[in-house]
Amino acid sequence: MTTPRARRALDGLGVFSPPKPASVDALGLAANENPFPPLPGVAERAAAALGRSNRYPDANAMALRESLGVHLGIQSLAVERIRVGAGSGALLSSILQAYVEAGDEVVFAWRSFEGYPIATALAGGTVVSVPLRRNGRHDLDAMADALTDRTKVVLVCTPNNPTGPVVTAAELEDFLDRVPTRVLVVLDEAYVEFVRDPSAARGLEAMAGRPNVVVLRTFSKAYGLAGLRIGYAIAPEEVADAIATTTQPFAVSDVAQAAALASLQARDELLGRVASVVAEREAMRDSLLEQGWPIPEAQGNFLWLPLGRGSADFATACAPVMVRAFAGEGVRVTVGDPGVNARVLDAVDRWSRPRR
Structure with a gap:
């Protein structure tokens, strides 16, 4: 008996495989x-909102x-230039659905956020994936060279997930000058609150005067609302309207x-927490x-270990602490509680000693 065939776009994509939950929450350093x-x-404001769950939001x-x-x-x-969605990833999907048609190209660095090729x-x-430089940074010159008449959207992740470096303001300005205004540029700033590099690009500054730049941000990382799925986009009004559609x-x-x-109103506490993560x-x-x-x-709030073929084995060696291995490339380690971080550093030390 035959069954209905799913879209060919799904061929080879597989199902998203989130990190397995750790036995103790504090041991989970795989999901940033x-x-x-x-x-x-x-918690109090959220609990109060539950009282009207019989009504639509x-x-x-x-x-x-x-x-x-x-x-x-x-x-x-x-x-109208600010739009809210169920996480910045969901907003990215909305953007691509609004602007990408069959055959249109979406350019991004690789490796970068694993949701990009799936959403595309x-x-x-x-x-159209453009390799990162050896130091984990975007190669914006190569990305600009990759633009064609079929390019519709460019995705720039800064800081880059999973490798960590930012795109600088000067690099981004030069890049945007090379991108035709018919091409939408999405700046994914999911980790912007953790950035301390004074030369880093700032999306809100970069989009000034440019009709084709969108900034994505999230409450999942610095604000600690990953389980509630909420993010936002800042975009030119026409683009924001398309996102809403x-x-x-x-x-x-x-x-x-x-x-x-409530999180926005707790700014002082937020800044203190972010500072402690940055210090760690x-x-x-x-x-x-x-x-x-x-x-x-x-x-960002993570580190990248370029372990290549040893990535999966190292992740196993870290157990019960859960880190994120990208097979054949490297391991991303979220910055967590200091005691748990110390266990990862100990695992790295033990991993490297026999190879010295």
Whole structure:
């Protein structure tokens, strides 16, 4: 008996395989989750929103969008330029569905966020992946050279997940000058709160005066709301309208919206938590560099170990701590609780000693 055939775009994609949960939450360093619980006031606001779960949420997320305008210092922009979705990944899918037709090309660096090729294929687009430089950085010159008449969207992840380096402001400006305005450029800033490099590009500055630049951000990482699925896009108004058209109505619950609003109001606590993650990230990287590991610049809440063929074996050696292995390439380690981070550093030390 034959069954209906799924779209050919799914051939070879497989099913997304999230990291297996660790036996203890603190041991999970595979998903770039925040090691801290929700910020003060978040759980209470979210719980209160549960009381109206029999009603649909605010499909326009107006209170949150207005608050984001104040938080980001962009009140001068129309609130219509801010759109909220079920995580920045869902918003990326909405963007590609809005702009990519069969045969259109989507250009991005590789390796980068693993959702890019999946979202491109599902939108009917053609993947054009451009290798990273050896230091884990985007090769924007090569990406510009890869543009063709069929290019519709370019994705730039900064800091790059999973390798860690940022795109600098000067690099991005030069790149954007080479991109035709008919091509949409999406700046994925999921980890922007952790960036300390003063030369790093800032999406909100880069999009000024450019009609083809979109910025994606999320509450999943620095704000610790990964389980509630909420992110946002800042875009030119026409692009924002297109995103709204392709975004599923009522996709973001009132619980998630309430949690995000409360998180924005806990800015001082947020900054303190982010600073502690950054300090731990720098300490871990310094330790690894001292051991002789070529760790790329790290500007997110994670580190990249370029272990090549040994990646999967190293991930196994870290158990019960869970890290993310990309077979044949490297291992991404989320910055977590200091005690758990120390266990990973010990595993690296034990891993390297027999090979010295």
